[in-house]
Amino acid sequence: MAEAGLIDHTDAAAGIRSRALEGPRGARPRRVLSRRNIILYGTLFVVAVYYLLPLYVMIVTSLKGMPEIRLGNVFSPPVEITFEPWVKAWATACTGLNCDGLSRGFWNSVRITIPSVVLSIAIASVNGYALANWRFKGANLFFTILIVGAFIPYQVMLYPIVIILREMGIYGTLTGLVLVHSIFGMPILTLLFRNYFTSVPEELFKAARVDGAGFWGIYFKIMLPMSLPIFVVAMILQVTGIWNDFLFGVVYTKPDIYPMTVQLNNIVNSVQGVKEYNVNMAATLLTGLVPLVVYFVSGKLFVRGIAAGAVKG
């Protein structure tokens, strides 16, 4: 009884507990099968099926033999699974004069994509960094011109570039195509990097200047380590864009060094003989594999990059 205050306190708490009346209390219950949920998940399911159906048809068809395809059951799974069409598409399908399948195009595309991606990202990131942090004279004009460049249709520039490349002596070479890809990636990538670097607190840049770091010092030691996410984004953009490119590939190269997309077109659109649907499907899937892998692998990296970069100044 000495601690009357304490007893009072527990009494008060008990009083509060018994104060609840009949009727709704606590967290609102959630029904799993509400009308809202049925509509939401129903729509999502239909849309998912709609988008996945063509992929299903392609995979199924590419695993069938020609006799089975002629039966006409597009949606039925293969009775007898065969990887023959995949092998043929990769190694022996004929495009024009060469009969070594898509493998040649694949390696051409690799040799086009890697240097183009590295070159364009390297230049654009420095561009964006300079535009965001080192306000040089005419920076705004330079930036405007660059952005306008992003809106000029490619078709307008096709022929002039043919002439330029010819005069430079690199028309029809891999170097020429890499150069074209790098230049055309510049506006959008520079914009991307500039906007990212602008969001880096200015005081960080000032602190680095007081600490005696120069243009390249700040770029390599401060900005680069902070901007992994934007580099991944730029890489996704460029790899898929350049890998999927058809127009520049067909215009600026010669049959020997056609990228994969152009070769795919030549296989699918060849008019001689029987249309081998299974080979066409396999070839298309093979071509689309690289962007798909990039999305899956770097998508995860992308999320991780953002989480790692969540350092609030």
Place this chain on the structure above:
Amino acid sequence: MASVSVRNLDLSFGDVKVLQNLNLDIEKGEFLVLLGSSGCGKSTLLNCIAGLLDITDGQIFISEHNVTWEQPKDRGIGMVFQSYALYPQMTVEGNLAFGLKNARVPKDEIKKRIARAAQLLHIEPLLKRKPAQLSGGQRQRVAIGRALVRDVDVFLFDEPLSNLDAKLRAELRVEIKRLHQQLENTTMIYVTHDQIEAMTLADRIAIMRAGAIQQLADPATIYNKPYNKYVAGFIGSPSINFFDGTLEAASDPVFEAGETKIDLSRYAFSGNGPKPGPVTFGIRPEHIFMDKAAVDEPFRADVEVDVVEPMGADTLVWSKLNGHELRFRVDGQTPLRKGDRVKVGFDPARASIFDAETEMRL
């Protein structure tokens, strides 16, 4: 010997003149605070001194060297920013070492300086951590450390405590003051909009407005003898009471506003003495006394309590003196209610009188 000297500094962005013909001399070892509301050019001035902004005209000297065209790193300064600006991907140690590595300081010397700074700022246990793993106060300590290891004569602080909560701000404020006392002969220039920080830290305060220095003096002078009406209104919280009226100087100088007549014979007029005409009379809320304390004051009046704002240690009372708003401060324990009639009084010698037109102190 002036440690930092700004001479005829002009800065404009296009047509906008941010700083105009600004002159400022800071002694070696002095703690100077640049105080002003946002947009007054105080941070801009600091950035000019640091070399982070190219000036339009004028000169800047640091330790007797003309550094007008020098890069920030060559000016012998260390700088602390409001948002800490720590390099997020480096450890605390890396942050401290970054500037020294850029300056190619030998490795053991870097170690020595980091150890000394870490000990001064009590951040030794944090050296291996990344900035993201630190609290706000710890981050700002590291940022101060980054300036400290540079072993410079001039420290520049750009609102270093504004991002911290009130308690930490008070703690770190004392630490900065202590640091300044420990580092003899180190000049500190400190930008803030917080008048408490300015009053507590500064040897001298420069109050800025619209790119010009309004008054440059020690805190006591700024508080007691504000040079113009703006300074008087800016310094002091709750802010000073102003009455508009006229100054009569026929025999003894008297301030008149309606029925209120205040005898100014005890007021120390500056320069040419009292000049009759329209003036503004200013008296601080804490210089007004109530009830018994008011009896001995030269000026007395009866007022009605309008609003009472208790703040614990003291209470701010709002009332009206012949139609003019009058705020005064009383002890926090005084029982007061709206409608009470009380006697207040003050000594006109503690007041400030400004010319109504030029707003300069008379």
